[in-house]
Amino acid sequence: MQVIWDLEKAFVKDAIEHLPDPKPHYNTIATLMKRLEEKGYLAHTEYGGSYEYYPIIGKENYKQTFMKKVLNTFFDNSYFNMLAYFAKEEKISPEEMKELVKMIEKDKK
Incomplete structure (x- = not known):
């Protein structure tokens, strides 16, 4: 969540870039962001099959x-x-x- 708040909105690859090494696998972060959305913490805008996530909770x-x-x-x-x-x-x-x-x-x- 901290990365998304810092960036204000982000694609999965953007979030990964802002994480410390060793970088987690793309699918790990994609799943995490999907779960955060399911829980009502994030929402997304779709751009041609890619999701840009943004926080909906402070x-x-x-x-x-x-x-x-x-x-x-x-x-x-x-x-x-x-x-x-x-x-x-x-x-x-x-x-x-x-x-x-x-x-x-x-x-x-």
């Missing part, structure tokens, strides 16, 4: 949808479980945890 909406799925799938729909995981795995520093607590307390006021 980054923020995509992020919210993605994070809801992650939260539900891996953390039993619990923000506490998610934050506890990152704390236990030391993926978040004590300073960052304090900042999160401040943000939560501020929002409750």
